Amino acid sequence: MTGICFDMYGTLCDTSSVRTRLGAELDVADRLVAAVDDTWRRKQLQYSYQSAQMDDYEPFWEITGHALEYALAQFDLDPDAATRERIREAYDHLTPFAGAAETLDRLSAAGHEVVVLSNGNPAMLERLAENAGLRSHLDGIVSAHGVRTFKPDPSVYEHAAETLDRPLDTCRLVSSNAWDIAGAGTAGMATTWVNRRRDPPEAIGARPDHEVTGLPAVADDLSSD
Template sequence: MAGLCFDMYGTLCDTSSVRTRLGEELGVSDCLVAAVDETWRRKQLQYSYQSAQMDAYEPFWEITSHALDYALAQYDLDPDDDTRTRLLHAYDHLDPFPGAVEALDRLSAAGHDVVVLSNGNPEMLERLADDAGLSPHLDDILSAHAVRTFKPDPAVYEHAAETLDRPLGDCRLISSNAWDVAGAGNAGMATTWVNRARDPPEAIGARPDREVDTLPAVADDLC
């Protein structure tokens, strides 16, 4: 049996579910809400890469906060402090993707160690896992915060293997983020890509070992 490392943001939980809170708090058009959401997520990822490359680590909660500020400024939105705080905390209340609990439970019953491996810092991951109802179905929550960098740095995947007390090749990353899959495979970890959008794989880094389009299909494949 393997150590199965699930990405959280975009894999187990839907980052685009922040749109509900954005719409409620900002009172703008659906089109603008979608643009703010897309920019927020894009800058969140970009700032994590920059932070790692510049050796200027900040916890992912702070990265997410900076990205929100950029997205709001991009569209000339200036909510008050209380509204901005509520927007930021939308990341504590993301919707789990359909079949998330089912997949975790089936894989655990099959004898796999089932953990989260995420760029999120421990506190934000724990809040989200509790809110989304995922905590009882996980063996552990592993954070890139432990090594003060972010995926796809190999150190994050190596940390997971060390924590699980397994060779890196006996661990598998399950992620919907193609760049994450490419990074984990490049580091030597087995990978499953949850390719919901049927995108092509990344041109840089390793190609996925396995590819599915839903979380239950991960369990179909590995149980």
Template sequence: MAGLCFDMYGTLCDTSSVRTRLGETLAVPDRLVAAIDETWRRKQLQYSYQSAQMDDYEPFWDITAHALDYALAAYDVDPSADDRERILTGYDNLDPFPGAAEALDRLSAAGHEVVVLSNGNPAMLKRLADDAGLSPHLDGILSAHAVRTFKPDPAVYEHAADSLGLPIGDCRLISSNAWDIAGAGNAGMATTWVNRTRDPPEHIGARPDREVRTLPEVADDLA
């Protein structure tokens, strides 16, 4: 059996569900809400890469806040401090994808150790896992914060293997993010890509070992 490491943001939980909070708080047209959300997520990832490459680590919650501020400024939206905080805390209340808890339970019942491996810092991951109802279905939460860098740095995947007490080749990353799959595979992990939108794989880094469309299919494949 293996150590199964699930990405949190975009894999177990839907980052686009912050659009509801954005729309309710800003009272702007849906098209603008979608644009702000897309820019926020893109900048969140970009800032994590920049932080790692510049060796200037900040916790992922701070990275997320910087990205939100960029997205709001890009569309000339200036909410009050209270409204900004309300939007930011939407990352504590993301919706789990369909079948997430059931897939985790099936894999755990099959004898796998099932954990989260995420760029999120421990406090924000715990808040989200609790709110999404996933905490009881997980054996643990592992964070890139422990090595003060971000995926796809190999140190994050190596940290997961060390924490699980397993050779890295006996660990598997399950992620919907193609860049995450490429990084984990390069580091020596097995990988399953949850490719919901039928994207092509990355052309830099490793190709996925397995590819599915949904979280229940991960359990079908590995349980």
């Protein structure tokens, strides 16, 4: 059996569910809420790459705050500090995708070790896992914070294997992010891409070993491995 590492943001939990909090706090049109959310998520990922490349690590909670500041400024929105913090806290309350808990349970029942592997810092991940009702379905949480950089740096995937005390090639990443799949595969992990939007794979880095369109299909593929 293998160590199966699930990405959290966008794979187990839906980052776009922050739109509910954004709409309530900003009181703007739905179209603007969607634009702020899209910019926030894009800059969150971009800032994690920049932080890693500049060797200027900050925990993902701080990265998420910086990205929110950019998104608000992009659309000339200037809520007060308390409102900004309530918006950022939406990342503690993301909605799990359909079948998330059941998928984790099926894989555990099949004998796999099932953990989260995420750029989120440990406290951030623990809060979300509890609030999303997923913590009791996981064997553990592994954070990129342990090596003070972010995916897709190979050291993050290597850190997961070391934490699980398994060879890297006996671990598998499950992610909806194509860049994450490319990074994990290039580092030497097996991969399953949850390609909900039926996007093409990345043109650089490794291609996915398995490709599915939803979480239940992950368990269909791997529960008998």
